[in-house]
Amino acid sequence: MGRARVDDEVVRRVAARLDAGGVPNAAVDARLLVEHVVEVVGAAAGCGGSVLDGLVDRRLARVPLQQVLGRTWFRTLELTCAPGVFIPRPETEVVAGVAIAAAAAAGPAPRVLEPCTGSGAIACSIVAEVPGVQVVATDVDPAAVELARHNLARTTAGQADPDAPAAGATGEVRQGHLLDPIDPAWRGQVDVLVANPPYLPLADRTTWSPEVLHDPTAALAGGPDGHEVVDELLELAATWLRVGGTVIVEIDDRRGEEALTSATRAGLVSARLVQDLTGRDRAVVAQRAG
Template identity: 45%
Template sequence: MSTPAATVHEAVTRARLAFADAGIASPDTDALELAAFALGRDAADVRRAMVLREPVDAAFSARFDGLVEERVARVPLQHLTGRAHFRRLTLAVGPGVFVPRPETEVVAGLAIEAVRAAGEEPLVVDLCTGSGAIALALKDEVPLARVLAVELSDLAHGWAVANRDRTGLDVDVRLGDATTAFEDLEGEVDVVVSNPPYIPDGAVPNDPEVRDHDPEVALYGRSADGLAVPLAVAARAAVLLREGGVLVMEHADSQGGTLPRALRLTGAWDDVVDHADLTGRPRATVARRSGAPAGPATSRP
């Protein structure tokens, strides 16, 4: 982009083409979001400015072109803008925290369905909360729920607390190990939701945004199949949940058979069902706590 763009339409179009050439999966969305960020306006305003061929000044061009260059280099969009849109919320994100993905919105939706079915004032726990995305979405969409969340990383915990404070949503966000958390709630929780680390050890994420920028502690499941951490978290969920309580857990698309199978083998779960995301890929397992006594909590691998 050596020659400055003359209009918003031209700037966004150039960015979209550059992103498509770089192999970025959502060039249109990313170009629009960066323009909105650079202009300090919302996406709808940017679309209107594009239609009207609104001119841009040198200050915008310099800022926007710099952002486009970084995005072409596969710096995550959310790290450039400092924000991630998740269901009805806009969250602060950046280095040190896993950026919530669109597929996780489906996981949050499954948890919200389970919470709404659990009663008037359900007790909900989010294990491995990261930025707080799922926990905050739950509280936002089911205001009468009591929602608690825990995160192992102090950096990610800081982002979750900041998001809780920014949104004003009443979520109890704790720093700690998901596999031992909430001793005061054992056997009382209605719904546990988790997006744990689940990438198999030795696997390299395809997307540079994930591989080079997301924290490893949020990615790897600490076993060849990636299930060591998820199963340890599920074991804790079995202790926390009341009989008939529901677990909702995100997983890799390659684990749509292995995670449900592993949960069934523990004897702690009934009605184990896997669900696809909006792209049709296996994404989340929903299971109901059986009446059998829970075994001892499993420590983090």
């Protein structure tokens, strides 16, 4: 997508307002807001006026930029964002990349499961980049299921990325807890299980930024300990993966060693940690033993 041409002076004025209001990354957000208005409404609106002012006011209220814009970018895709559904983070692109590589190496028509799909970012990326893949994503939240289905439809129609989907790739989104909605015939036949589940302790909520508080708590906190859903997914992987299949689960970067222990306890092998671009532990990766 080409970037809209904007008036730098308008961007500076918006950045000054955002900075004075305590908004992080004010200069970056200001440019994206002005570019968005120019692209969607027109250059005149992007020079000021009620449309731009309204969006700036929402950002000053600490509504996440992605929700203000109604969209975000994830790997090659432009995805729709909606209030009440977890916003995908750039760090999760690393998790998606590991899953894409594992699926691509699994042979023709790999089967991929993605519970806790949220907006569908990981599932859509896999459909966009892995030829012949069969992806089934799940989420317990009806709002997330609706948004993920919308993003998947845009991906398969070539609207999220004109080069997507990959040849022969298919995907669907089902509502339910983790793997409950999955056809039992897939048990023991899955090539890749990937998830960005809730993994923070509930007590952490008091430390979250105003933007993060717009995400559903259930999409962030795994329970009192925080590791409950991570542990459950690793245990499920031990039975749903085919022999040699790969599980990739995003984790709290403070809990890497615990995640490795949980993977080993579940009977998985070759457990390792994957770091994001900041060097923090971002995911645990393991295989089903022969």
